[in-house]
Amino acid sequence: MTETVIDVIFDILVILLLISGAFFIISATIGVIRFPDVYTRLHASTKAATLGISGILIGAFIFLYANHGIISGKLILGIIFVLLTAPVSAHMIGRAAHSSGVEPWSKTGETRDEYAEIKNKGS
Amino acid sequence: MSEFASFLPDLISVITVICMVVVTISITILLYRVVKGPTNPDRAVALDAIGINLMAMAGLVAILLTSTQLNDVILLIGILLFIGTIALAKYLEKGVIIDRNRD
Amino acid sequence: MPLQIILNLIIAIMWMFLSESYQFTSFLTGFIIGALLLYLLQRFIPDAFYLSYVWKIIKLLFLFAKELVLSNVEIVKWVYKRGRDYNPGIFAMPTDLRTNWEITMLTSLISLTPGTLSVAISDDNNMIYIHAMDIDDKEEAILAIKDTFEKAIMEVTR
Known part of the structure; x- marks a missing residue:
């Protein structure tokens, strides 16, 4: 009896993790479509996609452990790898966008960009 | 209770298929951004997000097939995605990927 | 150690x-x-007890995870809100951290916190340029980053 209870708890956990992961991934996509410029799109794609992939991979790990007794450390390694590399790639794309001359979008029309001010002063 | 417990594995596979459909829709929407994207950095962002979605897709297929063979695929997609994004960003910034004079 | x-x-x-x-x-x-x-027996052995150092690293990792979840909830709110009632911009933040390793950790933490994304680092390593979703509360963001992240990183590395 106790085994079935634990199985049910694990299964419900897997379902919740999968649904939340898919929700965060589709939110990241909608953010990439809806936001007005590169930097805001980077906000959406780094943060929401990272949590979405962590949710789905942790769900897969728990599923493989609970139903088949397989402990696969590679999934955990994949999560750690994504967590480490997502900010770095975001930083690189942001810097590349800035140096290729993309201006930040602004609601009021005047862009606030202290980095561009300092770069212009230096040159 | 026991009927509920026997019902859950089917539910998991149904949910997995639904999540796969959601991820597929997400990749399709991102392809629009890759094609349309006003500037090149936009395309880089969208390609990065597509890579993340592919990783999620491989994880979902691993659940559906209950195999561990796809774990290597997940790690490899992650590594290639990181290298590709860095190379693309360097190309957009400097016009070359491998520069000889280090600064 | x-x-x-x-x-x-x-x-x-x-x-x-x-x-x-x-x-x-x-x-x-x-x-x-x-x-x-x-x-x-830590009184008779030189240096501080090494597991306390490990404990600090674990605390930094937990801080990282907490901020990640919070920032995701924030960004999902921005995504589904009707209209664009945010005002993005880039601001500069002075930092006291020096080595490459510390600055890499700080920029990663900044990129995964609510509403901020590091864009560039100045050549002499003492300014970080941050893109914020809402630039109007930039003082608050600078204070939060200085108070939590810089302190946590300094506890590990110094």
């Missing part, structure tokens, strides 16, 4: 030989006993 780790490993292996069971569980038991001994 290396001395303490070596002492701990030697105690663990000696425990394994003394109890004559060459398995991972007995090694783990020996490791825990060694850590306990080092904690009790």
Whole structure:
């Protein structure tokens, strides 16, 4: 009896993790479509996609452990790898966008960009 | 209770298929951004997000097939995605990927 | 610090030989006993107890995870809100951290916090340029980053 209870708890956990992961991934996509410029799109794609992939991979790990007794450390390694590399790639794309001359979008029309001010002063 | 417990594995596979459909829709929407994207950095962002979605897709297929063979695929997609994004960003910034004079 | 780790490993292996069971569980038991001994005898060993350092790293990792979840909830709110009632912009933040390693950790943490994304670092390593979703509360963001992240990183590295 106790085994079935634990199985049910694990299964419900897997379902919740999968649904939340898919929700965060589709939110990241909608953010990439809806936001007005590169930097805001980077906000959406780094943060929401990272949590979405962590949710789905942790769900897969728990599923493989609970139903088949397989402990696969590679999934955990994949999560750690994504967590480490997502900010770095975001930083690189942001810097590349800035140096290729993309201006930040602004609601009021005047862009606030202290980095561009300092770069212009230096040159 | 026991009927509920026997019902859950089917539910998991149904949910997995639904999540796969959601991820597929997400990749399709991102392809629009890759094609349309006003500037090149936009395309880089969208390609990065597509890579993340592919990783999620491989994880979902691993659940559906209950195999561990796809774990290597997940790690490899992650590594290639990181290298590709860095190379693309360097190309957009400097016009070359491998520069000889280090600064 | 290396001395303490070596002492701990030697105690663990000696425990394994003394109890004559060459398995991972007995090694783990020996490791825990060694850590306990080092904690009790820390007055006679140079340097601070090394597991307190490990504990600080674990605390930094937990901070990272908490901020990640919070920032995701924030960004999902921005995504589904009707209209564009945010005002993005880039601001500069002075930092006290010096080495490349510290600055890499700080920029990663900044990129995964609510509403901020590091864009560039100045050549002399003392300014970080941050893109914020809402630039109107930039003072608040600078204070939060200085208070939590810089302090946590400094506790680990200094």
